Amino acid sequence: MGNTTATLKLYASLSEFLPAGALDNKAQIEVSESDSVARIIEQFNLPERLVHLVLVNGVYIEPEDRPNRILAPGEVLAIWPPVAGG
Amino acid sequence: MAWTRQILRVNLTKGTCTSEPLNMEWAMDYLGSRGLASKYLVEEIDPKVDPLSADNKLIMATGPMTGTIASTGGRYTVVTKGPLTGAIACSNSGGYFGAEMKFAGWDMIIFEGKSSKPVYLMVENDKAELRDASHLWGTSTWHTEEQIKKENQDPQIRISSIGKAGENQVLFSCVVNDLHRAAGRSGVGAVMGSKNLKAVAIRGTKGVGNVENPAEFQKVTAEKKQILAENAVTGEGLPTYGTQVLMNVINEMGALPTRNHKDVAFESANDISAEAMAKPRESDGKAHLVTNQACFGCTIACGRISKIDKDHFSVVQKPQYHGASGGLEYEAAWALGAANGVKDLEALQYANLICNEQGMDPISFGATIGAVMEMYENGTLDEKKIGVKAPFGSAEALCELVDMTANGEGFGVEIGLGSKRLCEKYGQPELSMSVKGQEFPAYDSRGIQGMGLTYATSNRGACHLRSYTVASEVLGIPVKTDPLTTEGKPGLVMAFQDATAAFDASGLCIFTSFAWGLGDIQPQIDAACEGDWSEAKLQEVGERIWNMEKLFNLKAGFTKEDDQLPKRLTTEPAKEGPAKGLVAGVPEMLPEYYEIRGWDKEGVPTAEKLKSLGL
Numbered sequence: 001m002g003n004t005t006a007t008l009k010l011y012a013s014l015s016e017f018l019p020a021g022a023l024d025n026k027a028q029i030e031v032s033e034s035d036s037v038a039r040i041i042e043q044f045n046l047p048e049r050l051v052h053l054v055l056v057n058g059v060y061i062e063p064e065d066r067p068n069r070i071l072a073p074g075e076v077l078a079i080w081p082p083v084a085g086g
Numbered sequence: 087m088a089w090t091r092q093i094l095r096v097n098l099t100k101g102t103c104t105s106e107p108l109n110m111e112w113a114m115d116y117l118g119s120r121g122l123a124s125k126y127l128v129e130e131i132d133p134k135v136d137p138l139s140a141d142n143k144l145i146m147a148t149g150p151m152t153g154t155i156a157s158t159g160g161r162y163t164v165v166t167k168g169p170l171t172g173a174i175a176c177s178n179s180g181g182y183f184g185a186e187m188k189f190a191g192w193d194m195i196i197f198e199g200k201s202s203k204p205v206y207l208m209v210e211n212d213k214a215e216l217r218d219a220s221h222l223w224g225t226s227t228w229h230t231e232e233q234i235k236k237e238n239q240d241p242q243i244r245i246s247s248i249g250k251a252g253e254n255q256v257l258f259s260c261v262v263n264d265l266h267r268a269a270g271r272s273g274v275g276a277v278m279g280s281k282n283l284k285a286v287a288i289r290g291t292k293g294v295g296n297v298e299n300p301a302e303f304q305k306v307t308a309e310k311k312q313i314l315a316e317n318a319v320t321g322e323g324l325p326t327y328g329t330q331v332l333m334n335v336i337n338e339m340g341a342l343p344t345r346n347h348k349d350v351a352f353e354s355a356n357d358i359s360a361e362a363m364a365k366p367r368e369s370d371g372k373a374h375l376v377t378n379q380a381c382f383g384c385t386i387a388c389g390r391i392s393k394i395d396k397d398h399f400s401v402v403q404k405p406q407y408h409g410a411s412g413g414l415e416y417e418a419a420w421a422l423g424a425a426n427g428v429k430d431l432e433a434l435q436y437a438n439l440i441c442n443e444q445g446m447d448p449i450s451f452g453a454t455i456g457a458v459m460e461m462y463e464n465g466t467l468d469e470k471k472i473g474v475k476a477p478f479g480s481a482e483a484l485c486e487l488v489d490m491t492a493n494g495e496g497f498g499v500e501i502g503l504g505s506k507r508l509c510e511k512y513g514q515p516e517l518s519m520s521v522k523g524q525e526f527p528a529y530d531s532r533g534i535q536g537m538g539l540t541y542a543t544s545n546r547g548a549c550h551l552r553s554y555t556v557a558s559e560v561l562g563i564p565v566k567t568d569p570l571t572t573e574g575k576p577g578l579v580m581a582f583q584d585a586t587a588a589f590d591a592s593g594l595c596i597f598t599s600f601a602w603g604l605g606d607i608q609p610q611i612d613a614a615c616e617g618d619w620s621e622a623k624l625q626e627v628g629e630r631i632w633n634m635e636k637l638f639n640l641k642a643g644f645t646k647e648d649d650q651l652p653k654r655l656t657t658e659p660a661k662e663g664p665a666k667g668l669v670a671g672v673p674e675m676l677p678e679y680y681e682i683r684g685w686d687k688e689g690v691p692t693a694e695k696l697k698s699l700g701l
Contacts, residue, residue: 009334009338011331011334011335011361012323012326012327012331012360012361013322013326013327015361024356025334025356025361049318052318052562053335053560053561053562055338055339057664058338058339058340058663058664059664060560060562060566060569062566076338078334078338080331080334080335081318081322081323082317082318082319082322082323083319083323083324083327083331083332083335083561084319084320084323084324084329084331084332084557084561084563084597084600085328085329085330085331085332085335085416085556086329086416086417086550086551086554086596086597
């Protein structure tokens with residue numbers, strides 16, 4: 001069996017939705033061939049209004065692409081609510 | 087009107103304070119603050135003047151919205167020729183000082199000449215006088231504020247001052263107001279120091295009573311505040327997490343400059359992030375972050391107020407630093423942390439406190455330490471020369487060197503020159519991560535291409551606050567663009583530059599632009615000010631300001647060669663992340679940028695362009 005886990009990172013007000021055992025805002029999650037970014041967002045009950053900046057391996061995923069973007073083992077999904085800085 | 091129509095002119099050589107009417111013709115073309123003060127500066131000084139000579143001038147200016155009920159109307163700017171860059175400098179600050187200047191009845195204060203002894207300016211409404219500051223010289227901004235309030239028996243006086251860094255003419259020293267807000271960049275504090283001007287203290291009780299259409303102004307400012315409140319970024323993200331929330335975002339994108347830009351990601355970014363600031367510490371169980379804080383009239387409240395761990399090595403037996411104080415903001419946390427590979431949050435806060443207390447720009451200071459650490463690691467500098475071991479990641483070195491720089495001791499004097507002069511002195515000019523002598527802020531231009539062009543063309547040297555394309559390239563405001571491509575970026579940068587200049591000239595905070603466009607500030611300005619202030623006119627004002635600043639720099643001796651990034655960014659590809667293999671594409675973007683600006687191939691505005699802008 002190969003690696004079946006990916007990394008989920010949730011930041012700011014999304015931190016509270018991380019699964020038990022998460023450390024430093026990240027957790028290892030099991031992924032299957034049908035686990036899209038949108039499906040994982042749903043699986044972890046992330047409120048739609050808080051899902052704003054969605055990166056896979058650091059690259060932004062447009063909202064319309066999230067249902068089709070499969071998260072492969074070894075990849076990193078990171079999500080933020082609407083934030084900004086300067 | 088919103089302008090008070092009065093300028094205070096202070097001749098430090100003669101010791102005189104005189105009032106004169108504001109040039110309203112210029113106000114109609116440059117609006118206020120950054121625009122109008124820059125107009126006065128370029129009309130009154132020789133662009134080739136030595137920034138630290140008596141012939142340079144320093145202007146503190148408000149905008150027409152400063153001091154009004156408009157949200158974030160608390161901004162003021164310090165405009166001068168910058169000693170760090172030799173370019174036009176305009177540093178913007180919040181807090182309460184700007185509004186107080188307006189309440190006292192002044193649109194701006196122009197300082198000229200040089201005092202023979204330390205003085206501070208005391209303004210009480212119409213009355214202005216220079217007072218002896220011998221007893222304040224050699225003390226911090228914090229002590230200066232406290233002492234001036236105490237000796238005048240008035241805790242409501244607002245003060246902008248320099249610390250020891252400005253007195254010592256550290257080239258990245260700043261002007262601090264309200265304890266931890268600062269006109270931070272380009273070394274404007276050193277200009278104050280060169281003039282023996284320790285502080286400006288103001289008490290104003292007049293308010294801003296000359297708004298053109300009060301009923302309409304009240305209505306439209308309330309509507310626009312509602313937009314800020316309902317916007318997810320300005321209503322929730324910024325007040326809750328502050329700018330520091332970007333640390334993990336930018337790191338995840340592989341655009342967090344690390345160890346003097348050798349790397350594009352910091353393995354310990356989470357340790358110095360907003361999330362870390364909100365987490366209880368292992369040592370005392372308390373979170374670093376205490377609360378957020380707003381500047382005058384602000385309904386966003388992004389500021390961070392924190393308490394350092396009193397058992398941290400940097401503050402043991404230094405109880406004066408144990409209370410709640412300003413920081414950490416994203417830029418400071420990055421420059422003091424990732425830029426040097428330092429992951430000790432408490433050490434970053436200590437360095438930040440010293441920067442506030444003694445008046446230094448933490449971006450340029452931190453980035454200069456990055457260059458020092460690289461030269462330590464490559465053997466150019468050693469412990470004997472620096473006074474401490476200074477490898478990347480050393481929190482101890484960071485804390486020692488911030489004290490030495492602020493106090494003008496030992497190697498700190500050389501750090502106070504900034505990275506460009508320091509690296510040149512030791513034969514490694516390529517290690518200075520700067521443009522026009524000013525150090526980069528916290529975005530790597532290999533991973534966010536628009537920021538490379540922003541830095542290269544910024545009129546005040548490398549800076550993110552002249553064209554924050556991060557909003558579009560990272561955050562999707564107002565529209566999402568691809569950070570890895572150079573395509574379309576010249577137009578994006580120009581649009582951000584001109585709009586930002588208009589925001590700055592108004593006296594409003596640029597952070598409102600996460601929710602507002604020019605179309606939102608236009609009706610507020612139009613209701614407050616005489617004249618017809620359309621959105622098109624504001625765009626033209628922004629473009630006029632940009633070209634005016636550019637002309638000053640050209641006359642000061644800058645050329646196309648100064649619109650470049652350090653070779654590291656254009657020849658050494660990013661090692662990891664989405665930008666892996668990419669370099670900054672400034673050379674390919676610059677010609678298109680010049681063209682759409684209406685400038686020639688050398689980056690000089692054409693006669694036609696200048697004529698169209700009335701320049």
